[in-house]
Amino acid sequence: MKNRITDMPSEEFKKQGNEIIEWVDNYLSGIEKLRVVPDVQPGEIKKNLPNSMPDKGESFDRIFSDFQEKILPGITHWQHPNFMAYFNSTSTAPGIFGELISSALNANGMLWKSSPAISELERVTVNWFRDSVELHKDFWGIIYDTASISTMHAIANAKEKIKEYAIREKGLVGSGVPPLRLYTSEFAHSSVEKGALTLGLGLEGTRKIATNEKFQMIPAELEKAIQADINAGYKPFCVVATIGTTSVTSIDPVIEIAKICNKYDLWLHVDAAHAGVIAMVPGYEYILEGVDDADSIVINPHKWGFVPMDCSLFYTKQPELLKKAFSVVPEYLKTKEDSEVENLMDYGVQLGRRFRALKLWFVLRFYGKEGYIEIYKEHLRLGKLFEKIVSEDNRFELVAPVTLSTICFRGKPAGMSEEELNTFNEGMINSINDSGELFLSHTKLNGKYVLRLVISGIRTEEKHVRNAWQVIKNNYESTLK
Numbered sequence: 001m002k003n004r005i006t007d008m009p010s011e012e013f014k015k016q017g018n019e020i021i022e023w024v025d026n027y028l029s030g031i032e033k034l035r036v037v038p039d040v041q042p043g044e045i046k047k048n049l050p051n052s053m054p055d056k057g058e059s060f061d062r063i064f065s066d067f068q069e070k071i072l073p074g075i076t077h078w079q080h081p082n083f084m085a086y087f088n089s090t091s092t093a094p095g096i097f098g099e100l101i102s103s104a105l106n107a108n109g110m111l112w113k114s115s116p117a118i119s120e121l122e123r124v125t126v127n128w129f130r131d132s133v134e135l136h137k138d139f140w141g142i143i144y145d146t147a148s149i150s151t152m153h154a155i156a157n158a159k160e161k162i163k164e165y166a167i168r169e170k171g172l173v174g175s176g177v178p179p180l181r182l183y184t185s186e187f188a189h190s191s192v193e194k195g196a197l198t199l200g201l202g203l204e205g206t207r208k209i210a211t212n213e214k215f216q217m218i219p220a221e222l223e224k225a226i227q228a229d230i231n232a233g234y235k236p237f238c239v240v241a242t243i244g245t246t247s248v249t250s251i252d253p254v255i256e257i258a259k260i261c262n263k264y265d266l267w268l269h270v271d272a273a274h275a276g277v278i279a280m281v282p283g284y285e286y287i288l289e290g291v292d293d294a295d296s297i298v299i300n301p302h303k304w305g306f307v308p309m310d311c312s313l314f315y316t317k318q319p320e321l322l323k324k325a326f327s328v329v330p331e332y333l334k335t336k337e338d339s340e341v342e343n344l345m346d347y348g349v350q351l352g353r354r355f356r357a358l359k360l361w362f363v364l365r366f367y368g369k370e371g372y373i374e375i376y377k378e379h380l381r382l383g384k385l386f387e388k389i390v391s392e393d394n395r396f397e398l399v400a401p402v403t404l405s406t407i408c409f410r411g412k413p414a415g416m417s418e419e420e421l422n423t424f425n426e427g428m429i430n431s432i433n434d435s436g437e438l439f440l441s442h443t444k445l446n447g448k449y450v451l452r453l454v455i456s457g458i459r460t461e462e463k464h465v466r467n468a469w470q471v472i473k474n475n476y477e478s479t480l481k
């Protein structure tokens with residue numbers, strides 16, 4: 001074959017494209033026949049791949065066949081209905097089409113000028129989503145890749161609010177600012193600490209606040225910590241509350257936390273990455289109660305919103321401070337429209353910007369608010385069903401209150417010490433996940449090793465939840481032997 005120096009010819013593209021769409025359809029409709037977690041050892045996939053790229057271009061048939069033979073066996077199937085680990089991230093056909101078209105356009109939304117529709121559709125979809133969960137209209141939003149990055153930007157936004165120091169001009173070290181302190185609960189996601197680390201606050205810059213028996217931040221402990229830090233010469237500047245903690249989906253008391261933030265003039269960021277979407281459901285509006293008094297919030301459509309990875313919505317009431325934190329405009333990025341438009345590059349670290357709003361727009365329109373509500377109601381019903389099933393079997397116990405559809409439980413064979421119970425439950429989850437029939441993850445609560453089962457995948461139905469219970473019971477018995 002002669003060296004290839006242009007893109008794939010149109011006829012070949014159509015042939016391969018049709019085959020790939022056919023493959024995707026077969027994959028998704030037959031996914032239940034696959035193991036959820038692959039049966040591979042570390043290094044096994046890499047071992048079967050060459051150490052260097054080919055000298056000559058290869059046929060796409062060959063590349064795709066290698067994908068099926070050598071890569072797919074090492075994939076954990078996040079789209080599988082028996083995937084009930086972490087927090088789900090399931091994609092859907094309109095989202096897949098959005099990704100495909102966005103790659104075909106491959107337009108860069110760094111400036112309004114560099115692709116006007118990207119900036120404008122982002123504004124429209126982000127506002128649609130904000131209104132669908134009834135957030136205050138003062139929230140201005142932007143799409144980042146992940147909640148971790150959204151929260152990092154929230155902390156940068158908060159830093160810029162500290163008026164008496166010239167942090168933008170002089171940085172943290174030169175501005176004369178005392179050591180900054182950020183507060184979050186001991187059950188907050190690790191991304192909060194990572195964001196603080198990235199921005200130069202150091203591990204000591206984050207202070208973890210104790211939680212109550214429902215794993216919610218205790219406001220009195222927060223205020224005590226703030227006062228102690230002020231007396232010790234620190235500069236408290238930000239609190240991150242969580243609506244839907246990763247371990248148990250507990251909800252921090254945002255109303256009370258917001259009052260404390262107001263009293264001490266602190267930025268309040270809310271991490272609602274997983275659970276925020278549930279505010280769409282009539283009767284569950286309380287989930288976002290108090291958030292209108294916060295300064296910023298993150299919600300991820302790529303978690304419980306059926307939009308493919310990655311898509312995280314960050315809302316702030318002070319976008320001008322976010323811009324102050326990040327905007328640097330060299331000559332080559334100036335445009336004649338600058339005074340009339342929003343250039344999204346000004347609101348974060350990245351310059352290049354994918355067209356994520358397209359897939360979001362497709363999925364929001366495909367389901368509509370009523371469609372989302374119906375799906376969420378079913379997930380919440382299945383969560384309650386599983387909670388009931390566990391609570392009625394005296395070989396098991398629930399280890400945390402069930403807020404939405406995250407169930408934390410453990411096997412509790414009679415006569416075992418706490419240490420033996422931890423070993424037993426760790427053995428049980430390993431045997432469940434190794435079976436390939438179900439994928440669960442774990443956490444530790446008050447020293448107890450706990451299994452987490454989450455129902456938020458688009459393909460999970462009641463039969464899968466009942467099957468999960470059967471798999472768990474079988475593995476309980478086999479681990480006991």
Ligand code: PLP
Nearest residue numbers: 146147148189244245246271273
């Ligand atoms: N916040 C919470 C509450 C989470 O549970 C997670 C991940 O599960 C994150 C943030 C981080 O999400 P991402 O992977 O989008 O950075």
